Amino acid sequence: MRILFLSYWGLNDGLTSSTVFPHLRLLQERPDVAAIRLVTVERGADVQAELPFNPGFAPDKITFEPLRSRPSRNVILNKIEDFTRFPGELVRQVEEFKPDFVLARGAPAGALAYLVWQKTKMPFYVESFEPHADYMRESGVWRAYDPRYLFQRHWEKRQKQLALGLMPVAENYRQQLIKEGVRPERIVTVPCSVNAAAFAPNAESGTRVRQRLGYAAPDAMVGIYVGKFGDIYYDQEAFDLFRSAADHFGPGFRLIILTPNAEADVRRKLAAVGLGPERVFVTKAPHHEVPDYLSAADFAFAPIRPAPCRLFCSAIKIGEYWASGLPVLVTTGVGDDSAIMEAEGGGAVFDLSQPGSVPAALTRLTALLREPNYRARIQELAVRHRSINRAREAYATLLPVGKIAKPAVA
Structure with a gap:
């Protein structure tokens, strides 16, 4: 052929x-x-x-x-x-x-x-x-x-x-x-x-990244977002979501953002919700560096803007998050993934149109993070669903x- x-x-x-x-x-x-x-x-x-x-x-x-x-x-x-x-x-x-x-x-x-x-x-x-x-x-x-x-x-x-x-x-x-x-x-x-082996969690790489970013404190809870803001993704709503996570996890919350959006614009929107550079690292990283940053995180964000046809999509970032063993905070109705999150414990689903949905999702996420060996279990989702x-x-x-x-x- x-x-x-x-x-x-x-x-x-x-x-x-x-x-x-x-x-x-x-x-x-x-x-x-x-x-x-x-x-x-x-x-x-x-x-x-x-x-x-x-x-x-x-x-x-x-x-x-x-x-x-x-x-x-x-x-x-x-x-x-x-x-x-x-x-x-x-x-x-x-x-x-x-x-x-x-x-x-x-x-x-x-x-x-x-x-x-x-x-x-x-x-x-x-x-x-x-x-x-x-x-x-x-x-x-x-x-x-x-x-x-x-x-x-x-x-x-x-x-x-x-x-x-x-x-x-x-x-x-x-x-x-x-x-x-x-x-x-x-x-x-x-x-x-997703290449599950390439994105497999690496404790040594994760520790190095945390130390470099100053996120090595024992109480640090690190979230990560990889991707754009706007278009099919939430924009201002995503920054409000980051603020909600910071309020939920307290002073130890830290955030990594890997995005092609202009850093100055991202920083401005972070500042507007009270998240300064001491708590958030922002950069545009080449794809081969993403696994190390994911290894440094505890959970991930997937703030995909809801729409009827979103049921038909498959976000590559979710597969990469799962391969790194990260539970995902995701919008309802995203492809097959939102249902998999709820049925198989791959993350927590929120709906901004429903009052109380975000706090409930963060509580669910916290429970997942407390499970022993949660990263290994979630990594299996990538092997099973994204091979x-x-x-x-x-x-x-x-x-x-x-x-x-x-x-x-x-």
Whole structure:
């Protein structure tokens, strides 16, 4: 097989490191895969940059060819230009590389794969398939009349109809797709995988980080948040949540924030809720440093903004938290994970629309932290629910293209 693997994220994006590269390694291991071309979408500073590709792959099997977005002051015009220009560039790559199919990572990449199908009838699959258009609208990022929303929603409908296989990230969404008429044998649930060994709790690393940050006091209770503020995540509400945790755990509470958001903005919002630099460490950490910071923490935050379609998502950060043995303070209705938290003790669920929900969740979290060997027990959740083997099994079921005679919808 020859596979054109299409990612909507850039080569240096943390999501590429955490979600794309592990799947490329799985495909690389298969003896029936002759060649893979990784195609990423580059924006911002990386558009003009040299992009060395050497993440430990076999150079005779995996090559790299980026799509470079042309910067524009108007984000809508920029996206329109991307989706009018990139399909032609991808058609050229298809003609040159001669893949057997396109494997798209995420619904926006799936939209590009569909647009290539329009021109070439090149078969395609979509993994990490989610209702991206509804995510963005329900989060307030896109409006119902936004061209990005209207086009993406249409393209997702066509992906459901024409993709040879779909790999949603939540069982909740698999069931929804079946209700919509997608044939069940063409759908395999693959939650966002995590390398449990790479994120396993390391007491020595955690101690070193605590000492470096000045969090080594015996009464220190360290929470951690990894990710953005805003869009599909809470913004001001997240800082109020941090304040609630500080009030609950008392003077020993400390917080680590690893975020791409501007540090000055984060510090300003922390100060507004009474959390100064003596209690909070803020930085933008490369993905390979995240496990050490997680090892230094006692629990983690996942303040994902609730929305009806959030039931269909799978947050990579939750898998990484679990792999590090951390109980998670999470919003209700997040993919399959919120239910797993409640049923299997992987954290505590809160709902800001319900008075008293946050104090109750913090009390539940405290009980989990008092359990002996809680980290080892929670780490097993990552092994059970977020193993890379789920992707391996999905590929074995759906690939190669020769196994499939019909598109996904009956």
